[in-house]
Amino acid sequence: MSRFYNYDGPVGWVGKMLRPWQTRLWLEDGVGTSLHDKLINKFTDDIQNGRLQPGMLMPGSRTLASDLGINRKTVQLVYEELEAQGWLVSVQRRGTFVADVLPEQKISAKNLQLLDFAKKTRAPGRLISSLYKDALFEGNEVATVNDGIPDVRLIPYELLGRAYRRALISSIRQQSLGYGDPRGTPELRAAVREMLRIERFMAVPEAQICTVRGSQMGIFLAARVLNPKQGVVVLEELSYPPAQAAFESCGFQVVRCKLDHQGLDTKDLKRILKRHSASALYTTPHHQYPTTVCMSMERRLALLELSAEHQFAVIEDDYDHEFHYESRPIPPLASLPNSGNVIHIGSLSKVFAPGLRLGYMVADNYFIDRAAQEILLIDRQGNSVTEIALAELMQSGGVKKHIRKTRQLYRARRDFSVQEFRRVFGDQVEFEIPAGGLALWIGLAKGLYERSIQGLNKKDFYTDTHFGSHSGKTSYIRFGFGALTEAEITAAINQFASLLGVRK
Structure with a gap:
């Protein structure tokens, strides 16, 4: 007889039968720190001990999620992972089944240790583990977490598509699709320099500009280049969690500074500097994340004076400078006196969509060269076609419009x-x-x-x-x-x- 994966019971019948019993799972005794881990471990245990037989039809993701009272995306992710490991198999228009041929289950304890990568890697921090799980769910949802993201439905896709086409054609004709400058294409760096000069009062040479894959990459590069042995990193008492995770992953101790209606409290920062040596301070002065407060000019100047006095870097995350409504935006920290220690990070992703992954860093020549050296190790260079397309739109006025x-x-x-x-x-x-x-x-x-x-x-x-x-x-x-x-x-x-x- 032909074998069909078509019902919750022994395999081998042709045709479709009703499930004799509803498959039940009990997660309370499951091993793991999260629902995802518990569900993975419970399924593999039940398959190994024979409760879930080869060929058995698994509950649908919606049914199982409802039965357990959990998010359906969690079940879908678990099913996908178990399929990748070989425990389950998906049959189009029929469902998901326990695999006929299961992964090797009789590996010796000695060889299991060889396969245990958890013992070979550094354990992630609690914050980055949480952010990663959120990112997995975001990637599978129709609408991602919305804490102030732009509306991707507003992308001028026809304009952007034409710019991409021209950039691709010109790159092929000029044979420039090979490896290039890790700091970014000359076209985009020149366009960013012009924008900074006109819009943000920052007259900087191209040698002090480096393109990155969004502001988060810029933050991580800053954390990677700066030295945690030189002191702590100071964050505002409410701040951007991925920035904290980036600094912690690079070995920094995080110290929190108070906030009020004028932004970062420089008096509290003075108190911190009496107790700690500081390597850097991370801030979002234009629209403080998450409180939306704009740092006053008095506080900005005081912060820069403290930076010059105590010689710590100021990482200025200017993530949504373009969207200021009431008046002309206050100039960035990087454009003010005593700004020699400022690392300015900006993003073009907020203008169009996070998925474009384009941002930039501005700092002195030595820091930019160090950042570019790190890029060589993890990215080599960005997407030159995207950079050239965006540079054209910036220079033609399309971005400004x-x-x-x-x-x-x-x-x-x-x-x-x-x-x-x-x-x-x-x-x-x-x-x-x-x-x-x-x-x-x-x-x-x-x-x-x-x-x-x-x-x-x-x-x-x-x-x-x-x-x-x-x-x-x-x-x-x-x-x-x-x-x-x-x-x-x-x-x-x-x-x-x-x-x-x-x-x-």
């Missing part, structure tokens, strides 16, 4: 979000309308933040505990409005209100 258009739309979405929060919550929330950026920082009244928000949809909201708050109670949330239409903004705020039991 797109920024003007999206800035108006994002400002309208900010104002609509403010209106909706006030309509739904009234005086139960408080916030300052940010001068720029793609998110709001919402303070919750005491009666709200004492309620449980464990079911909060992290796709549109992040609580202050995510950014380094250790108060134990959520009193602020960050709401990203940039990637949402007005209808989506209303739906997200209404969902949040329902979770907190607020009557609209």
Whole structure:
């Protein structure tokens, strides 16, 4: 008889039969620190001990997720991993089955140790492990986590597509698709230099500019080049988690500095500098992440004076400079007096979409050369076609036109979000309308933040505990409005209100 994977029982029957019993799993005694690990281990254990027989039809991902009360994406990821390991096999239009031929199960203890890569690698930090798991879910969701990301639906894809085509053709004709300068293509570095000169008061030579795959790569390179033996790295008390993870992965001790309505508290920084030698300080002065506060000019000048006095690097993450609505943006730290120790990091990904992965670093020649040496080891160089295409759009005015258009739309979405929060919550929330950026920082009244928000949809909201708050109670949330239409903004705020039991 032909073998078909078609029902939950012995294999070998032709045709389809009903499942005699529903397959059940019990995760409470599963081994692992996460649901993903527990589910992987439970399946492999049940297959090895014979409870799940070869050829047995597995529950559908939606059914199993509902039965266990977990996210369906977790089940899908587990099924994919077990297929890759050879425990399961997927048959189109029929389902997922326990494999007929299972992976080797009788490896000696000695040889198992040889295959145990966990003992051969450095253990990841708790923060990077958490960020990695979030990234896996983001990659499988239709809409990614929205903490202030741009709306990818606004990409001028026809304009960008034509620029890509011209860049590819010219690269082929000029035979320039080989390896190039690890600091980036001359075209993009020249375009960035011109933009910095005109838009941000930064007159720098191309030798002090290095392109990177987004601001996160720039942050990691800074952490990699700077020396943790020279001192701690200072972060604002609420800060960007991937930046913290990058510094910790490179051996830095992280020390937190207080924040207030003017941004980083330079008086508290003085106190820190009396107790610690500092190698660097990481800050987001333009629109502080996550609170959206703009650092005052007085604080900026004081910070740079302290940097010159104590000789620590200031890593300025200027991740969304383009989206400032109320007035002309305050000049970057890198354009002010005493800015010789500033490492300026910018991103072009916010202008179009995170997936384009383009950013840049500006620093003195020695630092840029050191960063480029590290790039040689991990990246060699970026995507030259993308860089040339973006350089053309920057030089032709296409990028500036797109920024003007999206800035108006994002400002309208900010104002609509403010209106909706006030309509739904009234005086139960408080916030300052940010001068720029793609998110709001919402303070919750005491009666709200004492309620449980464990079911909060992290796709549109992040609580202050995510950014380094250790108060134990959520009193602020960050709401990203940039990637949402007005209808989506209303739906997200209404969902949040329902979770907190607020009557609209």
